Amino acid sequence: MSVASLFGFSAPADVKIQLTDTDEHQRKTFEVAIQRTQPREKIPLYFDREPVRGKVSVKVGQGKRLEHNGIRVECVGSIVIFNDSSQSKEFLCLSQELAAPGEVLQPTMDFEFRNVEKQYECYYGINVQLRYFVRVIVARRMGNLVKELDILVRSYHPPKEAIPHSIKMEVGIEDCLHIEFEYNKSTYHLKDVIVGKIFFLLVRIKIKHMELCIVRRETTGFAPNTYNESETVSKFEIMDGAPVRGEVIPIRLFLGGYDLTPTFRDVNKRFSVRYYLNLVLYDEENRRYYKQQEIFLYRLPEDDGLPKDVEGTNGDAD
């Protein structure tokens, strides 16, 4: 907010960024809430090495003039850590000068960034935000005019685990509650289904109900000063009532209905986002018995309605 607008003066100029090549048929858009408190916006999807092209318009009011110290446009990739800004970083910043210092002469100016590296997926989390955006800066003595426009980047890398395997484990409290849980895979894509079952081996407590939760955990910082933010993405009651020995409860959980992202490990060495299945049982006095198990999520091009080989076909036709 510039000093001028603090005193009630209207903005000296209207700065707009418009991307070209964002026709509906050329480029997919997705609805994303960049700030959690704001409504979702439609953001266009760009691939690694694709150019980012557009126009910047600086409209000055009728009869008014705008003097400036230079106009430049930037293509930025940034990680913001909200609880510790010293950990934030603009890991990508390509810059192009649009106008030399003077008066605003041309109402619109074209820009083009070629071969833009987009190696990370955008993430809009609780304590962490990774964004790609185009930023226009009109430099002025009494405060710069800055305008930003987000673009969306997603990663479709398949998971590294070579052999898919199921998760099967026996857990419990000695002499009190023993269960065996099984999930069909350890790695799931974002529109996958978790198929599994819970087998009760020993039930000496009075269980009221059981639920399965998907938990997201964001981690920032380095040991021993790591900072975690956990969020229950969804809760799913899978059993109501008291089971006995020998009972089997099936699990069928469709991931597509929830706001999930791929598992992120050490992005730019600054943050991780991991997902866990939390199996929780409640007894009649509301005591909780739980077992958390990490699952690895990844994004398939098909999850976003794209063809399978989408990653190989991008880059500048130079």
Added chain:
Amino acid sequence: MAGPITREQTVEERYGIPENFLEIEVKNPQTHGFGRKMYTDYEIVCRTNIPAFKLKQSSVRRRYSDFEWFRDVLEHESTRVNIPPLPGKVFTNRFADEVIEQRRDGLERFLQIVAGHPLLQTGSKVLAAFIQDPNFSRDTYNY
């Protein structure tokens, strides 16, 4: 994932008495003695098939101060478990019917929460003795 379930539930498992059967009642308040030595005690009835309790059925009598002592021992035995509060102390009118009934209800609630707690069932030395042992006495109990 593996196809058919390999362990079938037996008929006994499916329809028999579950392994978590535990019923605790605090009932039959009775007032004893005269004058300053008057006191009320309550019957604790326990029916269970949980192995942590040695007897399948039991009936003992305990008074309020026994519960206070018991709660104190439980707190010392375990750092991890939150022990619920007892119904409050009463200074006037403690032999009136409504007061005794309120206290009986509170003691029953207390015992149900405590007896059903899995960590206390397996970890406490005093729990089963207080609830079931007719020969139990505060003086002779060493913990």
